[in-house]
Amino acid sequence: GAVVSQHPSWVICKSGTSVKIECRSLDFQATTMFWYRQFPKQSLMLMATSNEGSKATYEQGVEKDKFLINHASLTLSTLTVTSAHPEDSSFYICSATMTSGGGDTQYFGPGTRLTVL
Amino acid sequence: GEDVEQSLFLSVREGDSSVINCTYTDSSSTYLYWYKQEPGAGLQLLTYIFSNMDMKQDQRLTVLLNKKDKHLSLRIADTQTGDSAIYFCAENGSGAGSYQLTFGKGTKLSVIP
Numbered sequence: 750g751a752v753v754s755q756h757p758s759w760v761i762c763k764s765g766t767s768v769k770i771e772c773r774s775l776d777f778q779a780t781t782m783f784w785y786r787q788f789p790k791q792s793l794m795l796m797a798t799s800n801e802g803s804k805a806t807y808e809q810g811v812e813k814d815k816f817l818i819n820h821a822s823l824t825l826s827t828l829t830v831t832s833a834h835p836e837d838s839s840f841y842i843c844s845a846t847m848t849s850g851g852g853d854t855q856y857f858g859p860g861t862r863l864t865v866l
Numbered sequence: 867g868e869d870v871e872q873s874l875f876l877s878v879r880e881g882d883s884s885v886i887n888c889t890y891t892d893s894s895s896t897y898l899y900w901y902k903q904e905p906g907a908g909l910q911l912l913t914y915i916f917s918n919m920d921m922k923q924d925q926r927l928t929v930l931l932n933k934k935d936k937h938l939s940l941r942i943a944d945t946q947t948g949d950s951a952i953y954f955c956a957e958n959g960s961g962a963g964s965y966q967l968t969f970g971k972g973t974k975l976s977v978i979p
Binding site for chain 2: 751753755783791792793795798842844853854855856857858859860862
Protein backbone atom coordinates (compact mmCIF):
# COMPACT_ATOMS: atom_id res chain seq x y z
CA GLY A 750 0.00 0.00 0.00
CA ALA A 751 0.84 3.74 -0.03
CA VAL A 752 2.06 3.93 -3.61
CA VAL A 753 2.65 7.29 -5.26
CA SER A 754 3.24 7.59 -8.97
CA GLN A 755 4.55 10.43 -11.10
CA HIS A 756 4.21 11.03 -14.79
CA PRO A 757 6.28 11.50 -16.82
CA SER A 758 9.39 9.96 -15.32
CA TRP A 759 11.54 12.17 -17.51
CA VAL A 760 10.95 14.99 -19.96
CA ILE A 761 13.12 17.07 -22.24
CA CYS A 762 11.71 20.34 -23.49
CA LYS A 763 12.78 23.50 -25.26
CA SER A 764 13.31 26.72 -23.40
CA GLY A 765 10.11 28.75 -23.17
CA THR A 766 7.70 25.84 -23.21
CA SER A 767 5.56 24.64 -20.30
CA VAL A 768 5.73 21.20 -18.76
CA LYS A 769 3.11 19.49 -16.62
CA ILE A 770 4.03 16.82 -14.08
CA GLU A 771 1.36 14.63 -12.48
CA CYS A 772 1.49 13.11 -9.02
CA ARG A 773 -1.02 10.44 -8.06
CA SER A 774 -1.65 8.48 -4.88
CA LEU A 775 -2.69 5.10 -6.26
CA ASP A 776 -4.14 3.27 -3.30
CA PHE A 777 -4.98 5.93 -0.76
CA GLN A 778 -6.49 9.37 -0.53
CA ALA A 779 -4.05 12.10 0.28
CA THR A 780 -5.31 15.33 1.76
CA THR A 781 -1.91 16.88 1.43
CA MET A 782 0.71 16.56 -1.26
CA PHE A 783 4.14 18.15 -1.41
CA TRP A 784 6.37 19.14 -4.28
CA TYR A 785 10.14 19.07 -3.93
CA ARG A 786 13.04 19.67 -6.24
CA GLN A 787 16.39 18.07 -5.86
CA PHE A 788 19.65 19.24 -7.39
CA PRO A 789 22.45 16.76 -8.05
CA LYS A 790 24.00 15.42 -4.88
CA GLN A 791 21.82 17.62 -2.72
CA SER A 792 18.91 17.14 -0.40
CA LEU A 793 15.29 17.81 -1.22
CA MET A 794 14.09 21.38 -1.27
CA LEU A 795 10.43 21.83 -0.44
CA MET A 796 8.73 23.98 -3.06
CA ALA A 797 5.12 23.96 -1.99
CA THR A 798 2.45 22.26 0.08
CA SER A 799 -0.77 21.42 -1.71
CA ASN A 800 -4.13 20.67 -0.14
CA GLU A 801 -7.05 19.34 -2.14
CA GLY A 802 -9.44 22.05 -3.18
CA SER A 803 -7.37 24.98 -1.97
CA LYS A 804 -4.48 27.07 -3.13
CA ALA A 805 -0.98 25.75 -2.63
CA THR A 806 1.32 27.24 -0.02
CA TYR A 807 4.66 28.11 -1.55
CA GLU A 808 7.97 28.23 0.25
CA GLN A 809 9.92 31.44 0.34
CA GLY A 810 11.76 32.06 -2.91
CA VAL A 811 9.55 29.81 -5.03
CA GLU A 812 7.67 31.71 -7.73
CA LYS A 813 4.03 30.68 -7.65
CA ASP A 814 3.38 32.06 -11.14
CA LYS A 815 6.16 29.95 -12.54
CA PHE A 816 5.38 26.74 -10.71
CA LEU A 817 1.62 26.30 -10.94
CA ILE A 818 0.15 23.68 -8.66
CA ASN A 819 -3.33 22.26 -9.02
CA HIS A 820 -4.71 19.76 -6.52
CA ALA A 821 -7.91 18.71 -8.21
CA SER A 822 -8.74 15.63 -6.19
CA LEU A 823 -7.61 13.59 -3.21
CA THR A 824 -5.48 11.45 -5.49
CA LEU A 825 -4.05 13.90 -8.01
CA SER A 826 -1.85 16.96 -7.88
CA THR A 827 -0.13 18.56 -10.86
CA LEU A 828 2.88 20.84 -11.10
CA THR A 829 3.23 22.94 -14.24
CA VAL A 830 6.57 24.58 -14.91
CA THR A 831 5.68 27.54 -17.07
CA SER A 832 8.06 29.11 -19.57
CA ALA A 833 10.78 26.69 -18.57
CA HIS A 834 14.42 27.73 -18.72
CA PRO A 835 17.61 25.69 -18.41
CA GLU A 836 17.97 26.67 -14.75
CA ASP A 837 14.67 24.87 -14.09
CA SER A 838 16.32 21.59 -15.04
CA SER A 839 16.13 19.44 -11.96
CA PHE A 840 14.64 16.33 -10.39
CA TYR A 841 11.11 17.04 -9.20
CA ILE A 842 9.66 14.76 -6.55
CA CYS A 843 6.19 14.75 -5.10
CA SER A 844 4.95 13.16 -1.92
CA ALA A 845 1.56 12.44 -0.46
CA THR A 846 0.64 12.13 3.17
CA MET A 847 -1.25 9.27 4.70
CA THR A 848 -2.10 9.10 8.35
CA SER A 849 -0.62 5.93 9.80
CA GLY A 850 1.25 4.66 12.82
CA GLY A 851 4.04 6.99 11.81
CA GLY A 852 1.92 10.10 12.08
CA ASP A 853 1.22 11.86 8.80
CA THR A 854 3.79 9.85 6.91
CA GLN A 855 4.96 11.11 3.57
CA TYR A 856 5.19 8.64 0.73
CA PHE A 857 7.23 9.73 -2.24
CA GLY A 858 6.80 9.36 -5.94
CA PRO A 859 9.67 8.10 -8.12
CA GLY A 860 10.49 11.60 -9.35
CA THR A 861 10.50 13.36 -12.71
CA ARG A 862 13.74 14.38 -14.37
CA LEU A 863 13.22 17.66 -16.24
CA THR A 864 15.83 18.80 -18.74
CA VAL A 865 15.31 22.16 -20.40
CA LEU A 866 17.39 22.78 -23.51
CA GLY B 867 15.03 27.25 12.04
CA GLU B 868 15.16 23.51 12.15
CA ASP B 869 18.37 21.82 11.11
CA VAL B 870 19.19 18.19 10.38
CA GLU B 871 22.79 17.12 9.96
CA GLN B 872 24.25 13.94 8.53
CA SER B 873 27.68 12.82 7.46
CA LEU B 874 27.86 12.76 3.67
CA PHE B 875 29.61 9.46 2.99
CA LEU B 876 29.95 6.00 4.51
CA SER B 877 31.75 3.04 3.05
CA VAL B 878 31.45 -0.51 4.43
CA ARG B 879 32.29 -4.02 3.34
CA GLU B 880 29.55 -6.42 2.35
CA GLY B 881 28.39 -8.39 5.37
CA ASP B 882 29.47 -5.77 7.90
CA SER B 883 27.07 -3.51 9.78
CA SER B 884 26.51 0.07 8.66
CA VAL B 885 25.68 2.85 11.08
CA ILE B 886 24.38 6.13 9.70
CA ASN B 887 24.12 8.99 12.15
CA CYS B 888 21.93 12.06 12.21
CA THR B 889 21.53 15.00 14.56
CA TYR B 890 18.66 17.43 14.67
CA THR B 891 17.89 20.62 16.50
CA ASP B 892 14.10 20.78 16.76
CA SER B 893 13.05 19.44 20.14
CA SER B 894 9.37 19.49 19.10
CA SER B 895 9.84 16.65 16.60
CA THR B 896 7.25 13.95 17.11
CA TYR B 897 8.39 11.51 14.44
CA LEU B 898 11.78 10.89 12.88
CA TYR B 899 12.14 9.08 9.60
CA TRP B 900 14.72 7.30 7.51
CA TYR B 901 14.32 7.33 3.74
CA LYS B 902 16.41 5.53 1.11
CA GLN B 903 17.04 6.94 -2.35
CA GLU B 904 18.54 4.83 -5.10
CA PRO B 905 20.08 6.56 -8.15
CA GLY B 906 17.50 8.31 -10.30
CA ALA B 907 14.61 7.28 -8.05
CA GLY B 908 12.34 8.86 -5.50
CA LEU B 909 12.52 8.30 -1.78
CA GLN B 910 11.48 5.06 -0.17
CA LEU B 911 10.34 5.16 3.44
CA LEU B 912 12.46 2.68 5.37
CA THR B 913 11.31 3.18 8.90
CA TYR B 914 10.25 5.78 11.43
CA ILE B 915 10.40 6.18 15.17
CA PHE B 916 8.14 8.06 17.51
CA SER B 917 9.95 10.58 19.66
CA ASN B 918 9.06 8.89 22.95
CA MET B 919 10.77 5.67 21.88
CA ASP B 920 14.49 5.01 22.10
CA MET B 921 14.79 2.00 19.83
CA LYS B 922 12.94 0.34 17.01
CA GLN B 923 13.98 -2.80 15.16
CA ASP B 924 12.64 -3.93 11.81
CA GLN B 925 14.41 -6.96 10.33
CA ARG B 926 17.94 -5.80 9.43
CA LEU B 927 17.25 -2.21 10.45
CA THR B 928 17.68 -0.83 13.95
CA VAL B 929 16.88 2.78 14.77
CA LEU B 930 18.27 4.31 17.95
CA LEU B 931 17.05 7.64 19.25
CA ASN B 932 18.72 9.70 21.95
CA LYS B 933 16.21 12.46 22.47
CA LYS B 934 18.32 14.24 25.07
CA ASP B 935 21.20 14.62 22.63
CA LYS B 936 18.87 14.88 19.59
CA HIS B 937 20.79 12.08 17.94
CA LEU B 938 19.30 9.46 15.65
CA SER B 939 21.05 6.50 14.07
CA LEU B 940 20.20 3.82 11.55
CA ARG B 941 22.02 0.51 11.78
CA ILE B 942 21.86 -1.89 8.86
CA ALA B 943 22.97 -5.40 9.78
CA ASP B 944 24.66 -7.69 7.24
CA THR B 945 24.93 -4.89 4.70
CA GLN B 946 24.42 -5.98 1.11
CA THR B 947 25.41 -4.40 -2.20
CA GLY B 948 21.72 -3.64 -2.76
CA ASP B 949 21.85 -1.36 0.27
CA SER B 950 24.09 1.06 -1.63
CA ALA B 951 22.06 4.27 -1.83
CA ILE B 952 21.64 7.66 -0.23
CA TYR B 953 19.93 7.62 3.15
CA PHE B 954 18.03 10.67 4.35
CA CYS B 955 17.12 11.42 7.92
CA ALA B 956 14.01 13.61 8.35
CA GLU B 957 12.02 15.06 11.21
CA ASN B 958 8.56 16.61 11.36
CA GLY B 959 9.18 19.49 13.69
CA SER B 960 7.42 22.77 13.97
CA GLY B 961 6.83 23.49 10.31
CA ALA B 962 3.49 24.67 8.98
CA GLY B 963 1.60 21.55 10.01
CA SER B 964 3.03 18.57 11.82
CA TYR B 965 3.47 16.79 8.50
CA GLN B 966 6.09 19.09 7.03
CA LEU B 967 9.48 17.39 6.99
CA THR B 968 12.97 18.77 7.34
CA PHE B 969 15.57 16.61 5.62
CA GLY B 970 19.25 16.15 6.17
CA LYS B 971 21.54 16.32 3.15
CA GLY B 972 21.74 12.57 2.92
CA THR B 973 24.47 10.00 3.57
CA LYS B 974 25.76 8.11 0.59
CA LEU B 975 26.38 4.50 1.59
CA SER B 976 28.79 2.56 -0.59
CA VAL B 977 29.01 -1.18 -0.05
CA ILE B 978 32.26 -2.83 -1.11
CA PRO B 979 31.83 -6.43 -2.34
